[in-house]
Amino acid sequence: MKIGVSSCLLGTQCRYDGAGSKDGFVVNELAKYFELVPYCPEAMVFGTPRESIRLVDVEGEIRVISNKEHKDVTKELKDISEQLALEAFEENLCGFVFKAKSPSCGIERVKLYENNSNMCEKKAVGLFAKAVIDKQPLLPIEEDGRLNDPWLKENFLMQIFAFSDLQKFLDNNPSFKDLVEFHTSYKYLVYAKGQESYKHLGSIVANHDKRELESVLEEYKIAFLKAISQKGNINKTYNVLLHIFGYFKKLINADEKEHILTACQEYKDGIIPLIAVVKLLNLYVKRFDDKYLKVQKFLNPYPKELALRSDVKAYK
Ligand code: SF4
Numbered sequence: 001m002k003i004g005v006s007s008c009l010l011g012t013q014c015r016y017d018g019a020g021s022k023d024g025f026v027v028n029e030l031a032k033y034f035e036l037v038p039y040c041p042e043a044m045v046f047g048t049p050r051e052s053i054r055l056v057d058v059e060g061e062i063r064v065i066s067n068k069e070h071k072d073v074t075k076e077l078k079d080i081s082e083q084l085a086l087e088a089f090e091e092n093l094c095g096f097v098f099k100a101k102s103p104s105c106g107i108e109r110v111k112l113y114e115n116n117s118n119m120c121e122k123k124a125v126g127l128f129a130k131a132v133i134d135k136q137p138l139l140p141i142e143e144d145g146r147l148n149d150p151w152l153k154e155n156f157l158m159q160i161f162a163f164s165d166l167q168k169f170l171d172n173n174p175s176f177k178d179l180v181e182f183h184t185s186y187k188y189l190v191y192a193k194g195q196e197s198y199k200h201l202g203s204i205v206a207n208h209d210k211r212e213l214e215s216v217l218e219e220y221k222i223a224f225l226k227a228i229s230q231k232g233n234i235n236k237t238y239n240v241l242l243h244i245f246g247y248f249k250k251l252i253n254a255d256e257k258e259h260i261l262t263a264c265q266e267y268k269d270g271i272i273p274l275i276a277v278v279k280l281l282n283l284y285v286k287r288f289d290d291k292y293l294k295v296q297k298f299l300n301p302y303p304k305e306l307a308l309r310s311d312v313k314a315y316k
Contacts, residue, residue, distance in 0.1 A: 006099035007040035014043040016052040041128040045080040085131035095160040100143035104128040138225035154314040161302040188298035197227035275309035
């Protein structure tokens with residue numbers, strides 16, 4: 001599995017001042033699970049060190065201007081950004097982590113200056129980030145700063161692993177039966193993202209119009225990627241926990257029921273992390289050997305060593 005990253009996040013000394021911006025999570029955690037593919041549009045086109053640049057609003061058009069010589073370098077940066085975005089597309093990436101606030105790599109809140117002024121009330125998207133988004137609008141993307149938020153980090157990692165699963169599934173020439181299996185395994189994970197998406201995906205798989213497999217898969221792919229791009233929250237996740245509990249509530253005694261429901265409530269109240277409830281539910285899934293629940297990605301969405309569900313703040 002490959003993830004694109006802004007090169008400086010790996011510690012590569014490619015920033016305008018010759019420094020890097022090593023990000024601990026990218027280098028120490030993501031690198032364990034993904035091949036990191038670095039991109040630095042500015043170093044490629046301007047070299048390092050170089051004059052710093054800024055985004056400037058010139059009569060409603062975003063231009064890239066160098067800070068000292070006030071040279072307009074929009075075309076150079078735009079061309080290299082589009083070239084690298086195409087290369088990123090051909091790499092079959094399953095996600096991208098960009099450097100925040102950079103005029104090339106920032107995905108939001110990049111300063112956009114007024115022309116011939118130091119005023120910057122407006123915000124924009126970096127040129128390279130925009131090129132990648134335009135080329136692959138449904139690719140999971142995040143910025144280094146935002147990944148310090150456990151909720152955004154959990155959502156992003158879940159999205160990347162699901163994205164990669166879909167890629168592998170589609171690469172294996174799936175049949176209708178395979179699609180039903182894939183969809184079944186993501187039932188509760190998608191449900192935890194949004195009920196509308198869940199219903200929509202179900203109707204695509206049901207294929208009442210008897211469409212060709214290829215067109216069903218294409219529609220499913222887009223709807224699935226949109227579904228997993230939504231952020232989960234405590235209430236939706238709590239509902240999924242209750243649904244799963246429903247599978248064995250008639251098979252267990254009153255004490256066991258109370259134990260599970262208390263755990264679900266404590267998760268909802270932010271007292272215990274999700275992993276505590278999931279571990280408990282997994283015990284019952286194993287005990288009753290429930291084949292349907294056993295394959296649910298919601299219960300095991302990514303390697304447990306990432307420990308993302310161990311943080312109470314990973315849900316809100
Ligand atoms: S933010 Fe982007 S353009 Fe700037 S140094 Fe890092 S990788 Fe290069």
